[in-house]
Amino acid sequence: MTSGAAQAVKRLLPHRSDYSELPRSWRRDVLAGATVGVVALPLALAFGISSGVGAAAGLITAVVAGLVAAVFGGSNVQVSGPTGAMAVVLAPIVIQYGLGSIALVTVLAGVIVVAAGATGLGRAVTFIPWPVIEGFTLGIAIIIFLQQIPAALGHGAVAGRSPLLAAWEVMRHTDWAVAGTTLAVAALAAALMIGLPRIHRGIPESLTAVLAATLLVVFAHLPVARIGELPSNLPTPVLPDADLGALKALFGAALAIAALAAIESLLSARVAATMSSTGPYDPNRELVGQGMASVASGLFGGMPATGAIARTAVNVRSGGVTRVSAIVHSLLLLCVVYFATGPVSAIPLCALSAVLMVTSFRMISRTTVARIVRSTRSDALTFALTAIVTVCFDLIEAVEIGIVVAAVFTLRSVARRSSVTRESLPGPTLPGDERIALLRLDGAMFFGVAERISNAITDADRPEVSVVIIRMSSLGMLDATGANTLAQIAQELESRGITVIIKGVQAEHLELLTNVGVIDSLRHENHLIDSLDVAIAHARSHVVAAPAR
Known part of the structure; x- marks a missing residue:
């Protein structure tokens, strides 16, 4: 019994085989890590702002959580950090409980995810039906786009409203003559993101678009909002205040964040395993690594982290083979924290909103949507219902409702064949x-x-x-x-x-x-x-x- 428990614990910890390919792949890993770092910089800043915790927290999360998850996670090619789905979940929590609650809720959610991995719940994600996963992804993409409309029009975030209502409210009350400058900068960034890959696939379109928009705003002295001051070093890790009252108040929010972190990370790792020839992933170890990453991020003042499918896909396509590529990605962003926060602070917020708008469209696969719609009426309904609940109500409830609806349709189908x-x-x-x-x-x-x-x-x-x-x-x-x-x-x-x-x-x-x-x-x-x-x-x-x- 003791030997079996020791073996189970050993499987959840880093081991030498994680880097068995490194002597042959280190050049590709370093290059892939640098490429992912360039892609991740604007996304980390944008997701931090979108969640309400700030650009600095997004950058810290990409550095700290990305490094911890790379070492302790269950996938050799997974890249972790702040994501759009997490930003969507975190934004109402910031509004309801305040910015000071984020450190505690991040650490608490991380502990829950670690516990889920240690108790073997990692394979539970295989029970989530494909239409539910894709409906959830579509809903997240729509929310990310809606969240960026205020920033693209030069407005601040609208508190206490759903993204759909907030976007509608902003558009109704926008002075389009005043908002024209901000919208033009956002349009330039979006156009570059869409057009540059058609010129050459090797151009880092998001970073180039943000850089071009920043230069235009700085040299033309355009009156648009910018990121502002960023820390020039990592803050000292601090344990958040964790009195019993705060734990009770935030436990529900932490549980929702933990559920999303587990689902998104495991789905990303599963997709990465199909894209890469580096072998399968360990779902339970992946949860342990992602939970530890969120705990570390919370201690340094960051936000909850998950596996990021967009950055993971870039890593695989760029030739990443071992965890070194994800580690290099975090180290590159660490260099930005210590040596480049001045230029980064000048980035216009509307340019980052454009990056996320384009990213939200790229999250949606028209081929996948068409396949689901053409499959069966029950699967199409499950897909649509999950997406609608995600946009209009709650992300975790959307997954739960989607699973229940899919189960009901499955049981009905089985019953008809009985x-x-x-x-x-x-x-x-x-x-x-x-x-x-x-x-x-x-x-x-x-x-x-x-x-x-x-x-x-x-x-x-x-x-x-x-x-x-x-x-x-x-x-x-x-x-x-x-x-x-x-x-x-x-x-x-x-x-x-x-x-x-x-x-x-x-x-x-x-x-x-x-x-x-x-x-x-x-x-x-x-x-x-x-x-x-x-x-x-x-x-x-x-x-x-x-x-x-």
């Missing part, structure tokens, strides 16, 4: 065979269909039947409700003088049938038979022995 069919006895017909009913159960015998199948077996008008053979070899799923219903069916038929024989019980169903009392409901233990021929022969012996009714 039936009971009367079959003819194989071989030549013998006298008395008309008194034997051979019934085949197909699909699933579970709570959703148990009553219907029971009625089909027991309510049929078969006055001549004296023996019923229930074939279970084609039954794929059986739950406690289904097993209990089978027991009731056997009891009712036996009480009417009808012998029940059960044929072909699968090994995984036998214990459940025994525990629920199905076997005890039979007239004799020999009435549980594996072979159809033996079951029919036994049924015929009952027919011959019993006089016709």
Whole structure:
């Protein structure tokens, strides 16, 4: 037991095999890390501002959390830091509880994620249906775009409103003559982000767009809002105040952040594993690493971190093989903190809003949306409902509702494929065979269909039947409700003088049938038979022995 626990703990910790490819890949890793760092800089600043905690917190998160997650996480190519989804969740928390609560809620959420990984909950993300994941992603993309409309028009964030209502309110009350300058700078940045990749794929379009917009604003002395002063070093780590009252007040918010961090990180790592040839990821170790990253980020004054699919994809496409690429990305951003905060502070906010607007469009795959819409009506409805709830209500509730709706549709589909069919006895017909009913159960015998199948077996008008053979070899799923219903069916038929024989019980169903009392409901233990021929022969012996009714 102790040895097994030690092995489990060891799997969650860094080991030498994480860097086994480094002697052959270090050049590619360094280059990929530098590329990701260039891409991550404007995104880290933008997501920090969008969440309400500030550009400095976004940059600190990319440095600290990115480094910790790279070392302790479960993926060799995952790049972590502030993300759009986390910014969406964090913004109302900042409004409700204040900026001073972020350190505590970040650390608390990190501890919850670590606990989830340590207890083996990492594989739970595999139970989230594809339409729910894509609907959630679409909703996040829409929210990110809506959140940037005020900044693109030169307004501050609208407190206490949903992103949809806030964007509508800002657009209704905007003086377009005044907002023209800010909007033009944002449009320039967006145009460069869209156009530069068409010229050359190697150009870092987001950084180039932000740099061009900044130079225009500085040299033309345009009156637009800028990032402002940034710290020129990392702050000293400080434990947040954690009195019992604050913990109680923030636990719900921390739980929502932890759920989002776990879901987004594991989804990103899973996608990265399909893109990269560096091997599979360890979901439980990934959660431990991401939780530790958020704890470290909170101690340094950052925000919660997750795996970032956009930056991870850049890392893979740039040739990243080991964790060194993500480490280099964080070190490059650390150099920005110590040596380049002056130029960075001059970046116009509207340019960062343009970066996020374009990023939000790139999060949406038209091919994926078309595939879901063309798949089934239930999957299309699940996709649309998840996206709508994400935009209009709450992100975590959207995932929960999406999973429930998908489960209901799945159970309905399984129920439709579940039936009971009367079959003819194989071989030549013998006298008395008309008194034997051979019934085949197909699909699933579970709570959703148990009553219907029971009625089909027991309510049929078969006055001549004296023996019923229930074939279970084609039954794929059986739950406690289904097993209990089978027991009731056997009891009712036996009480009417009808012998029940059960044929072909699968090994995984036998214990459940025994525990629920199905076997005890039979007239004799020999009435549980594996072979159809033996079951029919036994049924015929009952027919011959019993006089016709």
